[in-house]
Amino acid sequence: MISLRHITVQAGGFQLRDLSMEIPTGSHTALMGRTGSGKTTLLEGICGLRSIRSGSIWIGDREVTNLPPGQRGIGFVPQDGALFDHLTVRQHLEFALEVRGWAPERRDTRSQELAEWLGLTPLLDRLPAGMSGGERQRVALGRALAFHPPVLCLDEPLSALDDQTRGEIVAVLTEIRNRTGITILHITHNRSEAERLADRILHLRDGRLES
Amino acid sequence: MAGVGSVNSPSVQSSDPSVASAPAKALVAPADRRFLAALILIGGTYVILLLAMVAADLFYTTPGHLWHALGSPEIQYAIRLSLLSCTLTTLLSLWVAVPIGYLMARFEFPGRAILDALLDIPIVLPPLVIGLSLLILFQTAPLRALETVFPVTYAVPSVILAQFMVACAFAVRTLRTTFAQINPRQEQVAMTLGCNRAQAFWRVVLPAARPGILTAATLAWARALGEFGPILVFSGATRMKTEVLPTTVFLELSVGRLEAAVAVSLLMMGSAVVALFLVRAWGGAGLGGGTSPRHP
Numbered sequence: 001m002i003s004l005r006h007i008t009v010q011a012g013g014f015q016l017r018d019l020s021m022e023i024p025t026g027s028h029t030a031l032m033g034r035t036g037s038g039k040t041t042l043l044e045g046i047c048g049l050r051s052i053r054s055g056s057i058w059i060g061d062r063e064v065t066n067l068p069p070g071q072r073g074i075g076f077v078p079q080d081g082a083l084f085d086h087l088t089v090r091q092h093l094e095f096a097l098e099v100r101g102w103a104p105e106r107r108d109t110r111s112q113e114l115a116e117w118l119g120l121t122p123l124l125d126r127l128p129a130g131m132s133g134g135e136r137q138r139v140a141l142g143r144a145l146a147f148h149p150p151v152l153c154l155d156e157p158l159s160a161l162d163d164q165t166r167g168e169i170v171a172v173l174t175e176i177r178n179r180t181g182i183t184i185l186h187i188t189h190n191r192s193e194a195e196r197l198a199d200r201i202l203h204l205r206d207g208r209l210e211s
Numbered sequence: 212m213a214g215v216g217s218v219n220s221p222s223v224q225s226s227d228p229s230v231a232s233a234p235a236k237a238l239v240a241p242a243d244r245r246f247l248a249a250l251i252l253i254g255g256t257y258v259i260l261l262l263a264m265v266a267a268d269l270f271y272t273t274p275g276h277l278w279h280a281l282g283s284p285e286i287q288y289a290i291r292l293s294l295l296s297c298t299l300t301t302l303l304s305l306w307v308a309v310p311i312g313y314l315m316a317r318f319e320f321p322g323r324a325i326l327d328a329l330l331d332i333p334i335v336l337p338p339l340v341i342g343l344s345l346l347i348l349f350q351t352a353p354l355r356a357l358e359t360v361f362p363v364t365y366a367v368p369s370v371i372l373a374q375f376m377v378a379c380a381f382a383v384r385t386l387r388t389t390f391a392q393i394n395p396r397q398e399q400v401a402m403t404l405g406c407n408r409a410q411a412f413w414r415v416v417l418p419a420a421r422p423g424i425l426t427a428a429t430l431a432w433a434r435a436l437g438e439f440g441p442i443l444v445f446s447g448a449t450r451m452k453t454e455v456l457p458t459t460v461f462l463e464l465s466v467g468r469l470e471a472a473v474a475v476s477l478l479m480m481g482s483a484v485v486a487l488f489l490v491r492a493w494g495g496a497g498l499g500g501g502t503s504p505r506h507p
Contacts, residue, residue, distance in 0.1 A: 047399075048402075068402070069402040078396045083397075084415055086421075095401070096404035099414075100405050143404065144400075144404075147405065
């Protein structure tokens with residue numbers, strides 16, 4: 001469960017004030033809103049990439065408001081994937097595990113498992129350069145899921161993809177949810193994408209959250 | 212600087228079909244032809260002058276002159292000191308320019324605009340003035356006290372310091388652009404994956420900045436190699452002591468040995484050309500070097 005309690009987030013001159021919401025464990029929630037409505041700002045606040053002025057953020061029964069991003073247990077997939085150009089797919093999948101001090105054998109098992117599941121096995125030793133949009137997005141998802149986070153935050157993961165690839169990633173996201181029971185918060189401004197994937201849709205309008 | 216837009220706004224480029232279209236291969240109208248001819252004529256004069264200058268040096272000297280110059284112990288000392296001081300200057304410049312470039316590219320803080328202008332001072336200041344300012348700085352009480360245990364002025368450390376003051380400014384400029392071109396989202400993702408800021412910097416930002424760092428290093432090295440004004444004032448021109456290659460050219464010229472001066476100049480020209488090629492090969496980050504022209 002993700003719980004926001006009266007949080008205020010500031011981004012430059014822009015402010016989201018006194019927002020509260022509850023996202024039940026295992027749900028897929030789409031957060032919709034116009035460009036500039038503050039969706040990404042809110043997501044950054046939840047992920048710990050932007051400090052919260054007031055209020056508190058809870059993940060499960062743990063308050064994470066003042067925890068650094070890496071200790072919140074959130075897998076984050078930004079809009080363009082933001083892959084690391086100098087790392088291979090395997091190194092992407094093992095990145096969080098290496099930082100967390102997993103033994104090489106465990107890392108290897110986990111990266112193989114993820115690669116198989118996301119259809120990345122033939123690409124394991126490739127660098128991101130030259131990969132298709134769908135491949136990049138699958139690598140970004142695998143990198144975010146590797147350390148078994150209870151929450152996955154997606155910032156418009158389908159916006160830069162063509163129709164066919166979009167369908168492919170929708171299938172991957174559905175499978176991720178079915179397999180792991182992870183709680184997903186998904187930013188989008190595409191209604192059909194939200195309706196296809198999410199079981200709850202929230203709207204961010206004029207700085208307020210509406211269902 | 213053409214690369215800035217390509218990183219920050221990929222969608223702008225890809226959605227603009229004219230960007231992808233072929234450059235000036237299309238039909239050129241007669242009026243346009245005259246305009247292009249005028250541009251080529253004006254620009255060509257400079258390029259020809261540049262090539263003629265190099266050619267003149269090449270034809271003035273002979274392999275014998277070059278060989279004779281290289282055999283002189285003074286010039287050999289100058290080559291060794293130049294190589295040593297430029298390398299140390301480059302390392303020092305990177306040591307300082309990486310943190311400054313990263314801070315300037317990533318963080319907003321009070322006085323940032325002033326600091327930005329300050330960092331350009333060594334680029335716009337006449338080199339001689341930098342030398343003079345260093346000399347005066349080392350006349351102050353604390354630094355005079357330092358010099359009693361560690362001589363700087365008119366000694367080898369002054370050569371490195373004089374080179375560093377100028378070369379570092381160029382490294383800072385280059386690295387600032389380099390870091391600004393790296394998507395900050397990459398660091399943020401690394402932080403959600405468990406890195407603290409320092410780990411994200413070492414694991415993600417620094418490897419991504421590699422071409423820019425190599426470019427900055429090469430530029431700093433080439434800049435340091437050509438530094439003369441500040442060294443003349445702050446280090447003097449003592450043979451076998453503070454003589455670097457530009458000092459050699461000056462000293463040989465002042466005693467009328469033009470052949471030796473030209474031979475050493477050619478040596479420096481060769482190093483500069485190699486440096487330039489390396490910068491291009493490494494993508495010329497922060498210089499706009501090695502990038503294709505962009506069409507509106």
